[in-house]
Amino acid sequence: MAIRERRERERAQRHKLIIDTARELAEREGWDAVTTRRLAESVEYSQPVLYSHFAGKDAIVRAVAIEGFGELAKVLKEARSAREDPIEALRSAAMAYLDFAEKRPALYDAMFLRQLDIPFGTSEAPPELRAGFGELLAALEPVAGERDIDTLAEVFWSAIHGFATLMLGARLRPDLREARMDLLLELFMRE
């Protein structure tokens, strides 16, 4: 039954096409522009086809977010392992996180701002997400000292997530990006 296989392959391709198109549309014009009609038109199918792949619009956004988690984990891994010195590695990873958020605001929005009932912090969390948090833990581990690593990670993540979101909302002075990060790292370093 090679035909069946071909069908399934095509279906998987279309599945990916929908996710990628939704993401492009969102990054180009924001999530408000991602309507089921426009998305269907972009992938050159009718609206109901979307619903044969996803339970609804939220599920599509969720799929985009999960793709994003995978990318972020990769970006963090690369940034961290680019530096030998633990402190420089942490700085590099944190900066990569901010770059990620600022270069793909719509994607970051889907991943961390929208209410998408993606399980966080539990074992049911998507592996891509767990990998990303794992990178953060690994980057912090050398500077943790005798402090609780999980709490430390939550605090550090909160801070850079705060940087990212407040920057995206134009609520922080853009020119102080480096200064804020310097200060944050300094705080975490003093042991």
Added chain:
Amino acid sequence: MAIRERRERERAQRHKLIIDTARELAEREGWDAVTTRRLAESVEYSQPVLYSHFAGKDAIVRAVAIEGFGELAKVLKEARSAREDPIEALRSAAMAYLDFAEKRPALYDAMFLRQLDIPFGTSEAPPELRAGFGELLAALEPVAGERDIDTLAEVFWSAIHGFATLMLGARLRPDLREARMDLLLELFMRE
């Protein structure tokens, strides 16, 4: 012409009624439930009346947010001045900030999460907002040491904003609330 005055008074009352009703509806059922139709029905006027007070739905949300800034500033002021010791005062203010966000999630959402093009950080920012940031500066000032107070404030705010938003999105472990705050304050204290 006392009649004109009465009219303006009534109009101002209705203005406030719309804002308060929108806020109640949002806090009770979330912003998705705040539609112009439901809001109009709740204030017992037709939809177009809303548009004689506000440019659109966003303007209503913005008005709610600005009301929220005022309240937050008040809450912070009270919390800060309740303690003598500067460190305790800072802790008290930071905890009050988190309580505010957790008790009024929809309001916090309107104030800091939604894209509402409220000017931040500039002199055109609403005075309520400037007052709130002023409270934060005042709370941090005693522990700033020789660090730049503005940068320090942005970092501190980012961290507690991160706490608040990640908590609201169920992305942090709820039981570690105190531990995270302890750690954060410890970081800022070491001088």
Added chain:
DNA sequence: CTTGAATACCTAGCGGTGCTAGATTTCGGC
């Protein structure tokens, strides 16, 4: 090669949204 059933897909429509043009009612001043 034809046929019947299953599959894939689309058209059309439901009840909702934010917003507005134009008709209608209300009301103070004469």
Added chain:
DNA sequence: GCCGAAATCTAGCACCGCTAGGTATTCAAG
């Protein structure tokens, strides 16, 4: 009591997410 202006409403637009039901298309069996 009537007029004109101001206040307010009705009705409608174009869009939204989502789905029922009908129409093609495809494939396996005869």
